[in-house]
Amino acid sequence: MTLATEKQTNRTFVYSERWQMFFASPMTVAAATWLVFVILVAIFGPALVGDLANKQALLMRFAPPFQLEKGFQFILGADSLGRPVLLQLVMGAQTSMLIAILSVGSSSVIGSTLGIISGYFGGWVDNILLRIADIVHTIPSILLALVVLFILDPSITNLVIVLGITRIPVYLRTARAQTAEVRQRTFVEVAQAMGASDWRIMTKEIAPVVIPTVRTLAMLEVASVILAAASLTFLGIGLQRPTVDWGMLVADGQAYLETAWFVAVFPGIVIVLTALSASLISNWLRAVEDPAQNILFLSKPKKKRSESK
Amino acid sequence: MSVLLDIRNLSVNFDSRRGTVSAVRNVNFSVAQGESVALVGASGSGKTVLSRAIMGLVDEPGHVTGSILFEGEQIVGKDENELRKIRGLGVAMVFQDALDGLNPVFSIGSQLKEIFTVRMGFSGTEAKKRAVALMEQVGIRNAKERYHDYPHQFSGGMRQRICIALAVGLQPKLLIADEPTTALDVTVQAGILRLIKSLQAKTGMGMIFVTHDLAVAHQISDRIIVMYNGDIVEEGPTDTVFRSPRHPYTQALMAAHPGRVRSWRDLAPIPDEFVTDGPGEGVISSGPSVAAALN
Numbered sequence: 341m342t343l344a345t346e347k348q349t350n351r352t353f354v355y356s357e358r359w360q361m362f363f364a365s366p367m368t369v370a371a372a373t374w375l376v377f378v379i380l381v382a383i384f385g386p387a388l389v390g391d392l393a394n395k396q397a398l399l400m401r402f403a404p405p406f407q408l409e410k411g412f413q414f415i416l417g418a419d420s421l422g423r424p425v426l427l428q429l430v431m432g433a434q435t436s437m438l439i440a441i442l443s444v445g446s447s448s449v450i451g452s453t454l455g456i457i458s459g460y461f462g463g464w465v466d467n468i469l470l471r472i473a474d475i476v477h478t479i480p481s482i483l484l485a486l487v488v489l490f491i492l493d494p495s496i497t498n499l500v501i502v503l504g505i506t507r508i509p510v511y512l513r514t515a516r517a518q519t520a521e522v523r524q525r526t527f528v529e530v531a532q533a534m535g536a537s538d539w540r541i542m543t544k545e546i547a548p549v550v551i552p553t554v555r556t557l558a559m560l561e562v563a564s565v566i567l568a569a570a571s572l573t574f575l576g577i578g579l580q581r582p583t584v585d586w587g588m589l590v591a592d593g594q595a596y597l598e599t600a601w602f603v604a605v606f607p608g609i610v611i612v613l614t615a616l617s618a619s620l621i622s623n624w625l626r627a628v629e630d631p632a633q634n635i636l637f638l639s640k641p642k643k644k645r646s647e648s649k
Numbered sequence: 650m651s652v653l654l655d656i657r658n659l660s661v662n663f664d665s666r667r668g669t670v671s672a673v674r675n676v677n678f679s680v681a682q683g684e685s686v687a688l689v690g691a692s693g694s695g696k697t698v699l700s701r702a703i704m705g706l707v708d709e710p711g712h713v714t715g716s717i718l719f720e721g722e723q724i725v726g727k728d729e730n731e732l733r734k735i736r737g738l739g740v741a742m743v744f745q746d747a748l749d750g751l752n753p754v755f756s757i758g759s760q761l762k763e764i765f766t767v768r769m770g771f772s773g774t775e776a777k778k779r780a781v782a783l784m785e786q787v788g789i790r791n792a793k794e795r796y797h798d799y800p801h802q803f804s805g806g807m808r809q810r811i812c813i814a815l816a817v818g819l820q821p822k823l824l825i826a827d828e829p830t831t832a833l834d835v836t837v838q839a840g841i842l843r844l845i846k847s848l849q850a851k852t853g854m855g856m857i858f859v860t861h862d863l864a865v866a867h868q869i870s871d872r873i874i875v876m877y878n879g880d881i882v883e884e885g886p887t888d889t890v891f892r893s894p895r896h897p898y899t900q901a902l903m904a905a906h907p908g909r910v911r912s913w914r915d916l917a918p919i920p921d922e923f924v925t926d927g928p929g930e931g932v933i934s935s936g937p938s939v940a941a942a943l944n
Contacts, residue, residue: 463709526749530815533704533744534764535736544763548754631754631799 361628368624371617378614382437385430394431394582396421405602417602419592425606428589432607435585436614438496439569440562443503448558450504451511456550458512459519460542470516473509481506481568482575489577499578503565514557518550552626559622563615570611586611652718653823653855654680654703659715659725661698661707672698674879675715680823683853685846687870687887689860689902691919695879696859700825703857704742705732720822737768741821743845745828747809751800757784757811758796764818779818787814787844806837810844817848824849827859842869863906867891875899 362368397418405417405425416425458469485502492498522528523546531545570587572578579585586607593604627633661673673695680686688696702713705724717724719739724732744750751760758780765776777796784792787810800808809829816824826845830838846869849856858869866873866887873890875883875898883896894900904917 526744526746527752529706529744530742530750530812532706533736533742534815534819535733535738535768537733540767545752548752629754631756632801 358628362624365624367620371620371624374613374617375621378433378610378617379437381430382433386434389427389430394423396423404600405606416606417600419589419600419603420596425589425603428584429586429607429610432584432586432589433610435496435579435583436566436569436587436611439499439503439585440565443500443507443565444558444561446500447504447507448511448554448561451508452515452550452554454508455512455515455517455554456519456542456546459516460523460538460546462520466516469512473512476506477509479506482571485572486575486577489572494572494577494579496579496583499569499572503568507561507565510561511554511557515550515554518553519546522546522549552629556619556622556626559618562618563611566611566615651682652679653682653684653720654857655716655718656703657716657718659699659702659713659717661695661702662712662714664710664712671879672711673702676881678874678881678884680855680857682822682855683849684872685849685856685858685870687858687860687866687873688876689863689866689873690876691861693878694876696861696876697827699876700742700827700857700859703823703825704736704740737764737821738819739821740823740825741816741819743809743813743816743824743826743829745831747812747829747832748805750812750815751808753800756797756799757803758798761811761814761818764815768819783814783818784811786848787811788840804837805833806840809833809837809841813841813844813848817852817854820852821854823855823857825857825859828861830860830865831862838865845869863891863902875902 362372401418401420416429418424419428454469458466481502484506485499488502489498523541528541528545531541536545566585566587569578569585570590573585573588574591579588581588589607590604590611593600593602593607596603656676656678659673659676660671663670663672676695676699678686688699690696698707698711701707703717703719703724705727707713713725715725719735722735724735727735751757758777761780761783762773762776765771765779766773769776771779781792781796784795789795789807789810795803800811803811809832813829824845829845830841833841842865845856845858848854858866860866870887873883873885873887874881875890875896877898883890883894883899885895890899891903894903901917901919905919
């Protein structure tokens with residue numbers, strides 16, 4: 341009976357169910373909290389920190405972490421030029437998140453759109469798109485980045501373009517493979533027999549099934565994009581100071597790993613935490629958006645019901 | 650009764666590397682308004698290809714030749730945009746695989762509602778009302794509450810009911826049911842057949858019921874068409890065909906039907922020369938020669 345009354349107020353029911361599933365998974369709550377925190381820092385942090393982040397103080401060189409007497413900004417220590425690691429991280433948050441979100445966003449949208457088109461129409465469209473993807477895939481991304489960033493300025497925009505283009509084939513292949521499978525299924529045939537257009541079938545029938553997979557992939561790619569940007573910086577063709585990203589901090593710090601571990605380790609931890617949070621959230625989203633799976637997250641209230649019987 | 654669907658000299662060929670495969674060969678038949686026609690035949694006899702041709706859903710490398718007149722309109726060679734207007738509103742189809750007939754990521758209600766908002770231009774609330782009514786019409790209890798459920802929460806029989814609801818929702822003039830009960834067990838099958846029959850009686854739509862189950866064909870149809878290897882080998886009123894099948898293949902089919910014998914020992918298997926793996930592979934290619942071969 342309670343089930344029936346719950347369902348009558350369907351709209352609120354659906355939303356509260358989502359929240360319920362959210363809070364039923366503590367890892368997801370932690371991951372979301374961390375991501376929200378990082379994004380807030382990325383948006384507002386640099387403005388608050390201002391010049392303080394890049395202010396060199398040679399007396400503070402390699403100041404050890406967890407000591408408050410030198411001021412709160414040195415809580416995570418200072419690097420080789422006495423710049424506070426904490427504030428560098430705040431500055432880096434903006435660049436890293438910007439690069440990650442923009443390049444993953446653009447490559448996943450472009451890649452999955454092309455993939456759905458490729459898988460749906462098949463034939464020569466499919467062939468041409470796949471061959472282009474093959475070609476892009478065979479170019480080593482570091483090599484392409486070297487060339488592009490050598491000719492153009494190593495700006496955030498160019499970094500996003502390079503990292504974006506080289507990742508498109510990954511999404512294209514994934515989306516194409518799933519589209520080719522989904523388009524054979526009966527519900528697509530049913531839609532066709534009901535008079536749905538190709539566009540409608542692609543956007544309303546196939547995309548909703550393909551998107552969760554692509555999104556999971558994209559969330560995992562967030563980590564690899566941050567690391568790819570870091571390796572470009574490490575090679576000296578990535579961003580240049582005063583623009584910093586997390587990868588650059590790790591790269592700068594690794595030279596002093598034996599004497600001042602904290603310069604590289606804290607940025608490393610931040611990268612790992614962010615990447616982990618992204619994939620945890622994508623995992624949760626994938627499960628929640630699958631109507632057949634999301635019941636797993638509602639196991640607690642279900643238990644109560646069986647106990648009361 | 651006026652003619653709803655008229656098919657003349659219809660052939661469907663598929664080009665393949667090993668040559669052309671004729672799935673349907675020079676088929677002629679018609680369906681009148683409100684008439685129920687059963688299309689029976691073994692797997693690979695061309696039943697499904699024929700019904701897809703009527704929907705205009707034969708894709709490359711298939712080629713349709715001949716004439717399909719639906720309400721006097723030629724379907725063969727019509728462009729995609731025109732065909733879309735006929736699908737759903739004119740001719741609708743119920744598919745064999747009920748378990749996969751609904752998109753798993755949308756609720757049942759939203760999928761039913763969609764046909765009204767998209768095809769009829771109804772407002773959201775009006776469309777929802779219609780969708781609930783439709784669910785009730787196909788025998789879903791507590792339709793209002795189940796509106797928000799997802800396909801995986803429905804049983805196979807209920808999913809097929811929803812698929813039928815989708816097909817009849819826009820009140821098509823012709824319903825093609827392509828083996829709608831083969832994925833279901835026998836008790837559910839009876840319910841689905843009753844439902845289809847009552848819906849047909851209520852709306853007066855014509856129906857082509859594709860099946861390989863003779864008992865089902867007998868139960869549901871006014872007229873029966875027997876296909877063998879891409880050809881129509883026999884056609885006639887259901888009772889007549891059942892009482893006195895004329896074509897050897899039909900006779901063999903009837904003899905192999907378990908409903909007619911007391912013991913399975915009396916069952917007559919279909920003679921080997923009738924067994925094919927697919928179109929164009931039969932030993933006997935067309936009607937008259939089948940008769941000749943048996944004589």
